[in-house]
Structures are given as C-alpha cells and as structure tokens.
Amino acid sequence: MTISTTKRVLGITAAAGLVLGLAACGQAPESNGGSDVEAVKGFKPCMVSDEGGFDDKSFNQLGFEGLTKAAEELDVELQKTESKSASDYVANLDGLVGEGCTFIVSVGFMLSEPTVNAAKANPDVQFAIIDDWADGDFDGKTDAPNIKPLVFDTAQAAFLGGYAAAAVSETGTIGTFGGGKIPPVTIFMDGFQLGAEYFNAENDADVKVLGWDVAKQDGQFTNEFKANDTAKQMAQGLLDQGADVLLPVGGPIYQSAGEAIRDSGGTAKLMGVDANVFNTDPKVQDILFTSIMKSMDVAVYDAAMEAAKGEFSADPFIGVLENKGVSLSGFNSFEDKVPADLQSTLDKISADIIAGKIKVESPSSP
Incomplete structure (x- = not known):
C-alpha cells in the first residue's frame, strides 16, 4: 500500500533528490569507537543551541x-553557547568563531541562514547543522563547502508512531500540534497522520x-519552542475534543x-519526539507512551570524530529506519497495556517501509 501526500514547494528538486540518492542514506549512524583517536592539532568542537536551550530534554x-561524548573521548575542550531567542544566533556563532572553534554544530533549521553566512565568512572553520540542508537557493547543494547537513526522514518513524497511537486510542481520536510550522516539525505530523x-x-x-491536515499542510502551532501556557492551552483544546x-x-x-494531561484527570497518553523522553525526563514516565526518535547524538558524534581526525566531509548524513537514524522507542510503562501483537505488527510495517512496499512520503522528507 502506498501512503503519500501532494508535494508542496519546499525546494525539494530533482537535483536535491540526486544528491540524496548519492549521499549517506545507507550509512548506519554507528559510533566509530574514538577512544584511540587523536585529534588534529588545535581541534576545538563547539555547539550553538536554538532557543529551546540545552536543557530541553529533547532536541x-x-x-x-553527542558532542560531549566526542570531546571526552578526544580529551579536548568543548565550548557551547545557548540561544535565548532567534536574535542571538548570529552573535553566538560569531562568538564561537572568535573563541577559536574549529568545528561548530548548529542545532536546528532556524539557524540555517546564520550558519551559512558564518561558514562563508570563515572557510577554514568546519560546520555541521542538524535538520537542515543549508541550501537557501534550493539547488540541491549546501551553500558552503564547509557545512555538513545532519538530516532525518522522521516521517518514517512517525508513521510507526501514528499507527501505534491509533491502535491504543480508546476514544478513536488522537491529536498533534507543533512549536513552529517548519519542515523538521511538520515531518513528524505528516508521518503521524x-x-x-x-x-x-x-x-x-x-x-x-486532530491538529494537522496532511493534505492541506496546515494545523495547530504555538509559534514558539517553549513550555508555556500557550502550549498547555493548545494541548487542552485537543483533549477537550476527545484526543x-x-x-x-x-x-x-x-x-x-x-x-494538561495531568490536569485533565483522564487517561490520555503523551508521545515524545527526538530523544527517548522516557529516559531524558523521568517526570513524565507514567504518562509517556512512546517516543519518535532521531539519532542526533550519534550523527553529531560521528561528524565530530570525522572532523577531529582531519577527515571532515560535507556529505550529508541522512537518518532513516534502515540505518537506525530514526526509530520508535518501546512502550515503556505501557508495555503490558498495548495490544499483544502491536510490536510485531510495527516490526512488519518497518520492514515494509525499508523494503519500499509501504511508501511514506512527506513534503518535508529529505
């Protein structure tokens, strides 16, 4: 069976498809050891967060x-700078360059333009960016030869999550909402639906x-990536509609x-994204059903180790189910409450996606 959506214009061109086909889609995000790796002289890894901050227990x-693991194994200094808002991105990147960073990781799609500008202005510094192609002119190539994209076809894992959510729903209604209407967010919502x-x-x-229409590519967004009353009210609205x-x-x-789930006093379940939130935030373990995960830690680790060895490559890493770059976690506290055959069914669906028997297509897929 083919599940697909109408492609909207996001600069996903035939040229981009060719680049993707030739890139790292088949490369497993396996950590490459590293304990015996000696970094090139002067190697200094650094990272700039988006406005969510480093303590978001997620992205x-x-x-x-991932970068911390690399720095510890290499026994080198790691520097980070946290963005409080989008207006901090340029200054934070410039600050890291000024501090002598040789490898800088930008966390997220929102840092694309500042990262491209910083890379062009500093061709001797190596960059990696999570969840973006750094391809502002949409020609299928990164806009600077010293940027490595770390991207993920999260729709594949979110497809499994949507199936699982539908399988355990008792009301026949499930819901989603996003922080911002950007591809790294909507790709989850596409796959979920x-x-x-x-x-x-x-x-x-x-x-x-509820909360997303994959055909119209429209839905509910808080327009910020913060835990606040806006997000709580949006979640409450979905619960009020039966999700x-x-x-x-x-x-x-x-x-x-x-x-919102706790305040409602009901039995609604929460799903996590990016990390296995069951592990990163014990406070929600009792209501967390499962997490749709991206192996950003491994992708960042591997990119850093390549750069440390003097083997930096701007070839993109593309995380998919096949290389375990994206995945669905277990059911945590709900293991004994889900249908007995759910996991085996999801395993079969995953195998069919990998084999191309089920095609999961999002306008935001890499």
Whole structure:
C-alpha cells in the first residue's frame, strides 16, 4: 500500500533528490569507537543551541550529548553557547568563531541562514547543522563547502508512531500540534497522520487525527519552542475534543502537554519526539507512551570524530529506519497495556517501509 501526500514547494528538486540518492542514506549512524583517536592539532568542537536551550530534554540536549561524548573521548575542550531567542544566533556563532572553534554544530533549521553566512565568512572553520540542508537557493547543494547537513526522514518513524497511537486510542481520536510550522516539525505530523490512516485502512477503523491536515499542510502551532501556557492551552483544546494520545512536536512543549494531561484527570497518553523522553525526563514516565526518535547524538558524534581526525566531509548524513537514524522507542510503562501483537505488527510495517512496499512520503522528507 502506498501512503503519500501532494508535494508542496519546499525546494525539494530533482537535483536535491540526486544528491540524496548519492549521499549517506545507507550509512548506519554507528559510533566509530574514538577512544584511540587523536585529534588534529588545535581541534576545538563547539555547539550553538536554538532557543529551546540545552536543557530541553529533547532536541538540543541530545545533540549536545553527542558532542560531549566526542570531546571526552578526544580529551579536548568543548565550548557551547545557548540561544535565548532567534536574535542571538548570529552573535553566538560569531562568538564561537572568535573563541577559536574549529568545528561548530548548529542545532536546528532556524539557524540555517546564520550558519551559512558564518561558514562563508570563515572557510577554514568546519560546520555541521542538524535538520537542515543549508541550501537557501534550493539547488540541491549546501551553500558552503564547509557545512555538513545532519538530516532525518522522521516521517518514517512517525508513521510507526501514528499507527501505534491509533491502535491504543480508546476514544478513536488522537491529536498533534507543533512549536513552529517548519519542515523538521511538520515531518513528524505528516508521518503521524499517515500512520493513523494506515491503521484505519488495515483495521477497518476510523481513528481521527486532530491538529494537522496532511493534505492541506496546515494545523495547530504555538509559534514558539517553549513550555508555556500557550502550549498547555493548545494541548487542552485537543483533549477537550476527545484526543487521548497527544504528540507535541517542538522540544520542551511536551512538558506543557504533560501538565494538561495531568490536569485533565483522564487517561490520555503523551508521545515524545527526538530523544527517548522516557529516559531524558523521568517526570513524565507514567504518562509517556512512546517516543519518535532521531539519532542526533550519534550523527553529531560521528561528524565530530570525522572532523577531529582531519577527515571532515560535507556529505550529508541522512537518518532513516534502515540505518537506525530514526526509530520508535518501546512502550515503556505501557508495555503490558498495548495490544499483544502491536510490536510485531510495527516490526512488519518497518520492514515494509525499508523494503519500499509501504511508501511514506512527506513534503518535508529529505
């Protein structure tokens, strides 16, 4: 069965497709050891966060853990700078260059233009960026030869998450909302809805998805990546409409959704994104159903180790199910509460996605 959406114009061109086909799609994000690696003289790894901050227990934190692991194994100094808002990005990048950083990781799509500008102005500094091609002119190539994109086809893992959410829903309604209407967010929402639709088709069911319309590419967004009352109210609105599984996409906004679930006094379940939130935030373990994960820590670690050895490559890393760059976590506290055959069904669906028997297509897929 083919699940697809109408492609919208996001600069996903035929040239980009060619680059992707030739890039690292088949490369497994396996850590390459590193304990016996000696860094080139002067190697200094650094990272700049997006406005979510390094303690978001999700996106930024996971990337930072990967760079920290590399720095510790290499026994080199690691420097980080935290962005409080988008207006900090340029100054923070300039500051890291000024501090002598030789390898700088930018966390997130929102840092694309500042990272490209910094890379062009500093061709001797090596950069990596998470969740973006650094391809502002959409010609299928990064805009500077010293930037390595670390991108993920999260729709594949989110498809599994959507199927699982539909399978455990008791109300027949599940919901999602995002921090911002940007590709790294909407790709989760696309896969989530498509997975629920696949569940309906396979099980003659009618589970509804609130908060996102994959055909219209429109839905509910807080327009910021912060845990606050806006996110809590948006989650509450979905609960009020009967949703009993929530997928908040946008770093710490899951914390506000968790508060709404607790305040509602019901049995709604929370889903995490990016990291395995069951591990990163024990406070939500009792309501966290599963997490749709990206191996950003391993991707960052591997990119840093390549640069440390003097083997930096601007070839993109592309995380997919096949190379375990994206995945769905276990069911944590809900292991004994899900349908007995759910995991085996998800394993079969995953194998079919990898084999191309099920095509999961999002306009935001790399």
